[in-house]
Amino acid sequence: MNSSQSDNPGSKNADIEALRAIAVGLVVMCHLGELFRTPGLHHSPFRFTDFWGGVDIFFCVSGFVITTSLLRRPMPDSFRALAVPFYIRRIFRIWPAAFLWLLIALLAAKFVNASGAFGHFRPDLRDGLAAVLQVHNVYWSLCSTGHTSPCGKEVIYWSLSLEEQFYVLFPILLYFAGPSRLRWVLGALIVIQFPLPRDAPDMLWFIRTDAICYGVLIAMAAQQGRLSPVVKVAHNHPVRCRWLALLLVAAVAGLSLTPEIKINVGLIALASAGLVLLASCNLGVIVPGQGWLRAGLLWGGSRSFGIYLVHDSCFWLTREIFYRVDPGHPADHWVGMAVTCGILLVLTTEVSYRLVETPLRELGHRLSKRAADRRSGLPVAA
Numbered sequence: 012m013n014s015s016q017s018d019n020p021g022s023k024n025a026d027i028e029a030l031r032a033i034a035v036g037l038v039v040m041c042h043l044g045e046l047f048r049t050p051g052l053h054h055s056p057f058r059f060t061d062f063w064g065g066v067d068i069f070f071c072v073s074g075f076v077i078t079t080s081l082l083r084r085p086m087p088d089s090f091r092a093l094a095v096p097f098y099i100r101r102i103f104r105i106w107p108a109a110f111l112w113l114l115i116a117l118l119a120a121k122f123v124n125a126s127g128a129f130g131h132f133r134p135d136l137r138d139g140l141a142a143v144l145q146v147h148n149v150y151w152s153l154c155s156t157g158h159t160s161p162c163g164k165e166v167i168y169w170s171l172s173l174e175e176q177f178y179v180l181f182p183i184l185l186y187f188a189g190p191s192r193l194r195w196v197l198g199a200l201i202v203i204q205f206p207l208p209r210d211a212p213d214m215l216w217f218i219r220t221d222a223i224c225y226g227v228l229i230a231m232a233a234q235q236g237r238l239s240p241v242v243k244v245a246h247n248h249p250v251r252c253r254w255l256a257l258l259l260v261a262a263v264a265g266l267s268l269t270p271e272i273k274i275n276v277g278l279i280a281l282a283s284a285g286l287v288l289l290a291s292c293n294l295g296v297i298v299p300g301q302g303w304l305r306a307g308l309l310w311g312g313s314r315s316f317g318i319y320l321v322h323d324s325c326f327w328l329t330r331e332i333f334y335r336v337d338p339g340h341p342a343d344h345w346v347g348m349a350v351t352c353g354i355l356l357v358l359t360t361e362v363s364y365r366l367v368e369t370p371l372r373e374l375g376h377r378l379s380k381r382a383a384d385r386r387s388g389l390p391v392a393a
Contacts, residue, residue, distance in 0.1 A: 025305075026290035028312030029298035030072050033260060035315040037065025038167075039322050041267070045128075045164075046326035046352055048342055064267035064279040066170050067222040069319075071283040073174060074226025075291065081185065082234040087383075094182040096379040101178055103375025108367045109171055112320040113139050116165060119324065119331075126334035126341070128327040130164035138163035147172040148217035155212030167323060169217055177223055190231055197224040205277035219276055225284035233291055245292040252289055252296045259285045317363035318356065325355040 041062035087093045117139050120129035129135070137160060141150035148169040154162040184193050201221045209215040232238055245252045262282040266275040289296045299305050311318065329352040333341040341348075 024290065024293040025309060026293055026295065026297035027072060027076065027287075029305075029308040030068055030286055030290050030312070031315035032308040032311030033297075034065040034068035034072065035311060035318045035322075037062040037068070037264060037267070038319060041065065042323055042326065045323055046329060046348060047345055048330070061267050062264055064263040064283070067219075067276075067279045068263060068283045068286060069170070069315075070174070070220075070222035071226040071229075071280070071287045072290075074223040075230045075287050076226075077178065077181075078227045078230035079233070081182075082190075082230065086186070090182070090186045092383065093186050096383040097178075097182050099379040099382055100375045101175075103371050103378070104368075105171065105175070107371045108317065108320055108363055109168070110143065111367060112324065112363070113142055113165060113168065116324050116327075119328070120164075123328075123331060126331045128330040128334070129324075133163075134161050135163035135165055138165035138168065142168035142172065145172045145175045148176075149214070152212050152214040152217045164323070164327075167319060173218060173220070174223070177220055181227075194228060194231060197228055200224050201280075205281075206274055207277070208273040209276040216276070219280070221277060222280040222283045225280060226287055229284065229287055229291055238288070238291060241288055242292045242294070245289060245294045245296050249294065249296060256286060256289050256297055259283075259289075314360045314364045317360040317368060321359040321363060322356060325352050325359060328355060 081093075081097065116129065117132070117135055120135045121132045123129070124132075137154075138147065138150070141147040142165060147165075149172075150159070151162060151166065151169045153159045184196060188196060201224050204215075204219060204221045207215055209219055211217075229238075259282045263279050263286075266272065266279045266282070268275070272278070286297070298308050329348050330341065332351060333344050333348055337344060
């Protein structure tokens with residue numbers, strides 16, 4: 012799932028990075044069934060939660076970071092001057108890595124799939140087409156409920172489609188409605204969605220935007236200096252705020268269960284907003300000041316998009332490897348599978364981050380700046 016970097020790669024909020032790591036960790040836990048297909052000790056956490064609320068933390072972080080980057084500059088005189096640079100950055104940040112790993116998964120489903128772990132090629136291809144067209148969330152709701160052909164296994168792309176749909180509209184609303192009216196629009200979206208029961212695979216589950224709206228509103232409040240009371244509390248009571256953050260993470264995980272609590276999605280979005288609000292202070296509330304935990308969270312946060320994109324494929328490839336090693340009982344080697352998958356996940360994430368995401372994100376920044384300079388009449392570098 013995407014949580015885009017700020018426009019200035021050198022300015023990073025460590026707590027926001029840590030939230031990204033926590034979010035992607037929850038998502039990976041949610042999908043562990045794709046690696047371990049039989050019950051056992053490794054399935055025990057799923058008696059209590061499904062962990063899918065991690066994606067809502069991603070949504071809220073994304074809304075906060077992207078809005079912060081947009082509001083950092085004065086509002087341009089024309090819509091094109093606002094939208095074109097924004098869309099360029101967005102495309103180069105998301106599409107290359109997302110579509111590369113989608114293509115690799117499709118090729119694996121066709122040619123490296125003796126175990127069937129990668130699913131079936133044709134349903135996966137339909138998934139891929141929906142992802143490329145940025146309608147994967149709508150498609151997945153329809154195919155999950157039997158309204159279209161069966162779904163493939165590229166489920167992670169629903170959240171990317173939802174974000175892209177939101178961010179296509181966001182510059183339009185920001186420019187033409189203005190920040191004041193936009194706050195009312197986003198607040199109305201939150202209020203309307205909060206009481207709704209949203210259970211997968213219902214369409215409402217796949218088009219939920221309240222967590223993103225919270226992130227946008229927090230960024231707008233921060234830009235206007237309205238978060239100083241929160242900053243003061245975080246500064247004066249860091250330990251209590253850290254315990255509060257832990258409780259909010261537990262709430263996100265605990266509510267990621269089922270429909271018994273009809274407003275669980277709305278509550279998860281609210282808890283995600285609480286986490287982003289604490290993280291926005293950048294006072295070490297989420298991430299500790301030093302040590303291996305900090306290093307791990309910052310590594311996971313900076314590479315969270317890559318982890319989101321590759322983790323399912325790493326699960327499937329691990330199953331494929333152990334199926335070929337021991338076709339009769341691949342699941343008996345679950346310790347070896349866990350170690351192998353961990354190695355694959357780190358390696359593929361580093362490849363994605365260093366060779367695909369970072370250089371193309373930097374290229375997107377350069378092209379975006381060039382487009383912005385051209386529309387503002389400044390000299391454009393060759």
